Amino acid sequence: MARTAPMRLVELMVLKEDIDTVIEFLGKNGNFQFQQKFDTSNSSQNPPAEIFAKLKDARSFLNIADIDSAYLKEQTRASESDTKDAEDFLALVDDLKKREMQAKDELNRICETEKETRSFENLKIPYNEIDHLSFLTIRIGKIDPAVFDDLVFSAGGRAVIIPLGQDKSHIMAATSKKGRFSLDTTLNEFGFVSLDIPEDFKGVPDDVLEGLVKEKERCQKAFDRLEEEKHNLAQTHIQLLQHLLGSFSLAAQIKAMENSLESTELVYRLTGWIPENSCHQMMTDVDRISEGRVAIRVFDPDEVPSVRNGREKVPVKLHHGKIVGAFERMIFSYGSPTYGSIDPTPFVAFFFTLLFGIMFGDAGQGLVFLLAGILMQFNLIKAGGWNKFAPIFMCIGCSSMIMGVLTGEFFATEGLLDGFSMWITGLFGQSRSPILEMKFWDSDNAIGIIFGIFGFTMAVGFVINSIGLIINFVNNINRKKIGSALFGKTGLSGALFFWYVVFFVLSIAFLHHEPCLRDWIIIGVTMFFAAFGEPFERLFDGERPVLENGLGSCLIGGVVELIEVISTYLSNSISFVRVGAFALAHAVLGFIIAKMTSIAPDAAKVLILIAGNAIVVVLEGMIVAIQVIRLQYYEFFSKFFNETGREFVPFAFEYK
Numbered sequence: 001m002a003r004t005a006p007m008r009l010v011e012l013m014v015l016k017e018d019i020d021t022v023i024e025f026l027g028k029n030g031n032f033q034f035q036q037k038f039d040t041s042n043s044s045q046n047p048p049a050e051i052f053a054k055l056k057d058a059r060s061f062l063n064i065a066d067i068d069s070a071y072l073k074e075q076t077r078a079s080e081s082d083t084k085d086a087e088d089f090l091a092l093v094d095d096l097k098k099r100e101m102q103a104k105d106e107l108n109r110i111c112e113t114e115k116e117t118r119s120f121e122n123l124k125i126p127y128n129e130i131d132h133l134s135f136l137t138i139r140i141g142k143i144d145p146a147v148f149d150d151l152v153f154s155a156g157g158r159a160v161i162i163p164l165g166q167d168k169s170h171i172m173a174a175t176s177k178k179g180r181f182s183l184d185t186t187l188n189e190f191g192f193v194s195l196d197i198p199e200d201f202k203g204v205p206d207d208v209l210e211g212l213v214k215e216k217e218r219c220q221k222a223f224d225r226l227e228e229e230k231h232n233l234a235q236t237h238i239q240l241l242q243h244l245l246g247s248f249s250l251a252a253q254i255k256a257m258e259n260s261l262e263s264t265e266l267v268y269r270l271t272g273w274i275p276e277n278s279c280h281q282m283m284t285d286v287d288r289i290s291e292g293r294v295a296i297r298v299f300d301p302d303e304v305p306s307v308r309n310g311r312e313k314v315p316v317k318l319h320h321g322k323i324v325g326a327f328e329r330m331i332f333s334y335g336s337p338t339y340g341s342i343d344p345t346p347f348v349a350f351f352f353t354l355l356f357g358i359m360f361g362d363a364g365q366g367l368v369f370l371l372a373g374i375l376m377q378f379n380l381i382k383a384g385g386w387n388k389f390a391p392i393f394m395c396i397g398c399s400s401m402i403m404g405v406l407t408g409e410f411f412a413t414e415g416l417l418d419g420f421s422m423w424i425t426g427l428f429g430q431s432r433s434p435i436l437e438m439k440f441w442d443s444d445n446a447i448g449i450i451f452g453i454f455g456f457t458m459a460v461g462f463v464i465n466s467i468g469l470i471i472n473f474v475n476n477i478n479r480k481k482i483g484s485a486l487f488g489k490t491g492l493s494g495a496l497f498f499w500y501v502v503f504f505v506l507s508i509a510f511l512h513h514e515p516c517l518r519d520w521i522i523i524g525v526t527m528f529f530a531a532f533g534e535p536f537e538r539l540f541d542g543e544r545p546v547l548e549n550g551l552g553s554c555l556i557g558g559v560v561e562l563i564e565v566i567s568t569y570l571s572n573s574i575s576f577v578r579v580g581a582f583a584l585a586h587a588v589l590g591f592i593i594a595k596m597t598s599i600a601p602d603a604a605k606v607l608i609l610i611a612g613n614a615i616v617v618v619l620e621g622m623i624v625a626i627q628v629i630r631l632q633y634y635e636f637f638s639k640f641f642n643e644t645g646r647e648f649v650p651f652a653f654e655y656k
Contacts, residue, residue, distance in 0.1 A: 002343045005317040006276035007648075009035065009304050011269070012286065013295035019261075019268045021289050023254045024077050026270075029285075030652040031278050033315050035271040038260035045259060048078055048251035051086050055245050058093040062234035067242050069655045075246035077254055086244050089237060096233060100226045107219040137180035139173040139187060141194040151190045159183045170195075249655055257651070273315045273648065301339065314339035317648035324349045326391035330629065334637050338645040341475040344637070349395070351464055351636070352628050357399025358457065359582035359624045361438070362590060364411030365617050366400025369393050396625075408434030411613050412590035413597075438587040453580040461576025461635065462502060465569075468639025469495040475640055483540030487533030489565050490639050494533075497526035498569045531562035572635050579631070582624060589616055 010032075014022050026032040059066060078086070143151065148168040152161045159175035159182075173192075175183045262269040274282055283296050306312035316336050318328055327349040337343065360366070373393030375381040410416045421433035438453075440446040473492055476485035486492045500522050507513035529536065535546045535554055547554050593612035597605050 002319075002346065004337055004339055004341060004343055004645075005319050005648075007273050007301060007314050007317065007339065008276050008279045009271065009299040009301065010274050010279065010283065011271045011297040011299070014268045014270060014290065015293050016263075016266050016268065018290040018293055019258055020077060020254050022270070022286060022294070023257050024250065025286065025289055026272075027250075027253065027257075027651055027653040028073065029282060030650050031274060031282065033273045033648055033650045035273065035312075038257065046252060046255045048248050048255050051078075051083070051090075052245070052248040052252045054090055055086060055241065055248060058090060059241055059245065061093060061097060062230060062237075062241070064234050064238050064241055067245055067655060069653070071242070071246050072250060072653045072655055075243070075250055078244070078247040078251040082244060082247050085240065086248065089240060089244065092233065092237075096226070096230055100223075100230065103219065103223045103226050107216070107223050110216045110219050137175050137183060139183065139192070139194060140171070141187075141192050142170055143168075143187075143190055143192050145169045147190045151186070154186055154190070155183070159186070246655075250653055253653055253656075272651070275317050275319075275648075277319075313646040315648035316645045318343050318345055320345060323391045323395065326389055327352065329389075330632065332647050334633055335641055336645040336647040337641075338475070338479070338643050340478055341645070342471045342640075344471060344640070347464075347467055347471075347636070348632055351460075352392075352632060353395040353399045354460065355579055355628045355631060356396040356624055357403045358460075358579055359627065360396070360400045360586055360621065361403030361407045361583060362409040362412065362586070362616075363401045363404030363417065364409075364413075365613060365621075366397045366402075366404055368397070368617055369400060369621070370397030373397055406434065406436040407438045407587065409438075409587070409590050411609065412593040412616070413609075414594060438584065439591065440584065441588075441591070450580075450584065453583055454577050457576045457579035457583070458573055460579065461573055461631075464576075464631075464636050465572050465639065466495070466499070468636045469498070472640035472642070481541055483533075483537030483543075484642075486540065487529050487536045489530050489533075489561065489568065490642070491530070491533060491537075493526050493529035494565060494569075497523065497530050497565070500526060501569070502573075527562065527565065530565045532558035534558075534561075575631065575635055578627060582627060586616075586620065586624075589620065 012022065145168040148161075148163065148171070151171075155161055155173070155175075159173055159179060162172045162174070163170070171192075173183060173187060258268070279298060283298070287294055287296065301307050301314045304312070307314055316339050318325075318331070318337075320328065324346055327345055330348055330352070331337065331345055357366075370393070372381065373390045373395075376383055376387045376390035376393060379387060381387075404410060405417060405420065408414060408417045408421055418433040421435050422431040425432050425435055437443060437449055440449040443449055469490060472490045473485050473495065476482070476491070484491060488494060500519075504513075504515070504519055504523065508515070532554070534548075534557065538544070538548065539546050589612075593609065593616070596612065597609050600608050
């Protein structure tokens, strides 16, 4: 069985003149995890980080597309030449930014002046002549233009509301002397702000307005020229800016890491974990790039004091190809395996694919998943972070297609695969279609079909549970925890209890076996050591005292554990009935779609077929995936994930 990748702890003593080169190499290689955790978010005493922040502001100002972490692979840390280029470029941007701000302020000032001026363009007679009308009350001021119509409606016939400008932000309200209190109340409700108007004011001369319009046009043209200059600057410097962003992003991260390391005035100390198969080549490269000015020491995990005393866990890295590797995140989302334990990923990949295919058996719908996976693999479909799971889509697509061929389903239609089914079955005897009968509602042997499917899925569950128990046994033996390997619910005693009970039940059901004393002795002994195994575990593992909390506590705990042993193995087995239930439900949904298509008008047949299959692919696809993950987590992982390890997360540069 494959195990987690062997690791080595490496200690590097690097001279100050080489530290940046070594850190850059490690970050680009992406296969070195520092032993300590560093806080590299502090940008103090980090000149490259300050320049990088200014470059990001410049990029935003010029509206240039940002780079990503993949761009950093082709970059090198900022040099003195890059620093000079960055300073010159930032000077150009700062000058343009300053001139644009000035032009924008001037344009806004002119626009505001024109707006205020136009507010009184309808006032063409001296204000004192209006104000001295003895029978009128006049109010002039500002309101929110959005409430002008509501104000007119509210004033009704009690007052006249006249806009003084085109934007209705300034108004003149007139009413009789008797209605002045009512007018003031209404105006206040709508946020009216009274203005002090000079008595001899009689509106704005037309030549003033014309002058303001011309000045506004001049400012707008000046601002537009700066915008064009800004666009040209962005186009001519886009490659330089992207290069500088990449190089200074690297330099900032290198400097932040350098500031976090242990060091003397001349030497830096780096310690970190490297996979064994990469260790020799990486250290050779480090020695080469530092021209031999580096001291290297390599340790096995067992030689590291912090690992031996349990204070530090060795990082866990898994080695797989693209297909199995796509399933790794299912492992680490539950928890990391412990170092040196059996790698469960191949089992997860196989059982996930198998269970999904059983529950989602349709050759056409499976073809959709297969094509989606292929398109995602070649980035013809951009699905964000989901593209890395393209192999999973291809795997479940293939398994669904195989199950669909066996059941004769192709996009919920029947008969299309009959010829193939007849040919395949004819090779082994009498021809028939489909190969695997799922339509229990049309069969004289409905009970037989249902129980046959449930029995098969429970058999798959038995295999999955058994493999989990075997993994747990082997892992504990490797960790020299003999007691945990032999006793307890998931130890050898629990496994033997589970296996013998299954064998015992099947013998009675199919071999007409009659229970005897030997059966009850084997079941009783294995159940006892599974339920009351804690003191025996402590005895074999060298832990003292054997009865940690006394005999009474041990007995009570054993009784509770006895109930849990029986209920757990029973539920773990029955839980796989859901696989068969979903397989039958999928067949029923296909039948419903086919039936609706057959009775629908010709014009609606294709639409119903497409909509029905789309709903099944999306909704049932998600439900089935969730159920498969649940079975992996609660039935399989629970057998051996007794201790969580530490995932290998190497130091690598990211664009931040």
